[in-house]
Amino acid sequence: MKASAFAYARATSVENALELLATHGDKAKVLSGGQSLLPAMNLRLIAPGLIVDIGDLAELRGVAVKADVLTIGALTRHADLLKSPEIASHAPLLRDAVAHVAHPAIRNRGTVGGSLAQADPASELPACMLALNATIVVRGPAGERRIAAHEFFTGIYETALMPQELLVAVELPMPAKDSTHFFREFSRRHGDYAIVGLAAQALVRNDRFADLRLGFFAVGDRPLLASSTGELVGVAVTSATLSGACSALDAELDPLEDQQATPAMRRHLAKVLLKRCVSSLLSRPDLCGGASA
Amino acid sequence: MTAAVAISLRVNGERIEASVLPRLNLADFLREHLKLTGTHVGCEHGVCGACTVRVNGDIVRACLLLAVQTHNATVETIEGLSDSGEIADLQSAFRERNALQCGFCTPGMLMAAQDLLKQLPSPDREQIREHLSGNYCRCTGYQAIVDAVEAIARSRAGRLP
Numbered sequence: 488m489k490a491s492a493f494a495y496a497r498a499t500s501v502e503n504a505l506e507l508l509a510t511h512g513d514k515a516k517v518l519s520g521g522q523s524l525l526p527a528m529n530l531r532l533i534a535p536g537l538i539v540d541i542g543d544l545a546e547l548r549g550v551a552v553k554a555d556v557l558t559i560g561a562l563t564r565h566a567d568l569l570k571s572p573e574i575a576s577h578a579p580l581l582r583d584a585v586a587h588v589a590h591p592a593i594r595n596r597g598t599v600g601g602s603l604a605q606a607d608p609a610s611e612l613p614a615c616m617l618a619l620n621a622t623i624v625v626r627g628p629a630g631e632r633r634i635a636a637h638e639f640f641t642g643i644y645e646t647a648l649m650p651q652e653l654l655v656a657v658e659l660p661m662p663a664k665d666s667t668h669f670f671r672e673f674s675r676r677h678g679d680y681a682i683v684g685l686a687a688q689a690l691v692r693n694d695r696f697a698d699l700r701l702g703f704f705a706v707g708d709r710p711l712l713a714s715s716t717g718e719l720v721g722v723a724v725t726s727a728t729l730s731g732a733c734s735a736l737d738a739e740l741d742p743l744e745d746q747q748a749t750p751a752m753r754r755h756l757a758k759v760l761l762k763r764c765v766s767s768l769l770s771r772p773d774l775c776g777g778a779s780a
Numbered sequence: 781m782t783a784a785v786a787i788s789l790r791v792n793g794e795r796i797e798a799s800v801l802p803r804l805n806l807a808d809f810l811r812e813h814l815k816l817t818g819t820h821v822g823c824e825h826g827v828c829g830a831c832t833v834r835v836n837g838d839i840v841r842a843c844l845l846l847a848v849q850t851h852n853a854t855v856e857t858i859e860g861l862s863d864s865g866e867i868a869d870l871q872s873a874f875r876e877r878n879a880l881q882c883g884f885c886t887p888g889m890l891m892a893a894q895d896l897l898k899q900l901p902s903p904d905r906e907q908i909r910e911h912l913s914g915n916y917c918r919c920t921g922y923q924a925i926v927d928a929v930e931a932i933a934r935s936r937a938g939r940l941p
Contacts, residue, residue: 488824489803489805489808489824490803490805491803492782492801492802492803493782493802493803494782494802495782495785495802495846495848497848497851518846518849521844521845521846521849522826522841522844525805525825525826525843525844525845525846526825526826526844529805529824529825529843529844530825538802538846540846540848540849542849566838589826589914590829590913590914590915591839591892591895591896591911591914592829592832592839592840592841592892592914593826593841593844593914595838595839595840596840596841596844596845676913677910677913678913678914
């Protein structure tokens with residue numbers, strides 16, 4: 488189908504975009520890469536009155552490293568993350584995750600800011616932001632707001648972003664040099680929506696986790712930063728502690744039912760991913776019960 | 781404000797000035813305004829890959845890009861790639877190996893295949909499948925397409941096909 492009629496404004500600056508959003512409120516939609524917005528409009532799931540195109544705002548594009556912070560502009564594309572040497576050396580979790588996002592032609596348009604503002608619960612980048620302890624930077628009529636990733640995602644396609652606000656960047660604290668990561672997702676075919684996925688960032692010292700952040704996706708109405716990991720940090724992990732963590736994870740999950748999987752299947756797969764993740768990060772094949780990652 | 785917007789872009793090397801409604805997507809603009817019907821319209825929500833074109837050198841879904849977004853952009857379609865001879869070898873490999881039957885997916889498939897070979901001159905079959913995974917073919921079962929792309933990768937690298 489074709490999108491219904493709408494008005495179009497090409498923003499000339501962040502200030503100009505904010506003025507347009509302030510004037511038109513929730514009748515306006517921000518167009519970034521358009522890889523979620525335009526399908527929804529073509530399917531007539533949504534029919535915004537005004538499209539505010541921020542595609543020309545070069546100041547929102549790019550990856551910058553300053554002191555202990557890695558800043559990714561909202562308009563940075565998935566394809567840019569895949570090719571960025573800064574991402575490869577400081578946040579390789581993102582590079583691994585983006586390889587699972589749709590297909591090359593989509594990754595050439597889709598943006599980091601668009602993916603986070605869209606907040607699809609099956610999407611990879613929101614869960615990565617939880618694992619990487621990111622701060623989401625938004626600008627609005629009252630100035631700038633910085634929102635911790637774990638407070639940003641509030642439901643299916645819902646975030647803490649107000650209609651008059653624009654997501655401008657994400658900031659990642661630079662992970663420790665010896666920090667490691669794990670990314671896996673189950674999907675029917677590569678590039679499809681995830682059935683269940685896990686993005687993890689960890690610090691392993693002396694065969695123990697000094698830190699472990701697990702961002703699960705497609706396990707509920709929003710990405711989940713699992714708190715059950717507490718039991719795995721600072722201890723010598725055994726099959727018993729891992730089983731305990733799996734039970735704790737199970738209690739945290741609230742998976743949805745859809746065409747792809749039942750809640751029970753999602754619970755099972757989330758626990759499989761947890762085991763594979765811990766086994767892989769600790770280089771302990773024995774913890775995986777024979778299942779290969 | 782739903783009125784037409786003036787755009788200026790380059791399509792297959794030619795400067796185009798047009799006035800388009802905001803809701804018009806690039807695929808429909810190419811097909812209906814410029815009569816470049818080699819860009820096909822399948823699913824219209826970014827899944828099938830039939831509308832794949834190049835914008836500023838990158839392959840994109842023409843159904844997920846508004847024509848107004850291509851202001852000042854450089855667009856290349858299957859007609860441009862055919863006329864320049866850039867993909868002549870790929871096209872003949874597709875023909876020789878029966879990598880197409882109905883041909884609906886072929887323009888998008890060629891666009892994606894050429895994009896891969898530009899980035900990765902010697903891809904293995906898995907990498908070919910991965911790069912073409914966003915392009916659906918309902919006729920061939922993909923084997924012949926992967927064969928054709930693999931053969932051209934080899935011949936371009938100076939090896940026997």
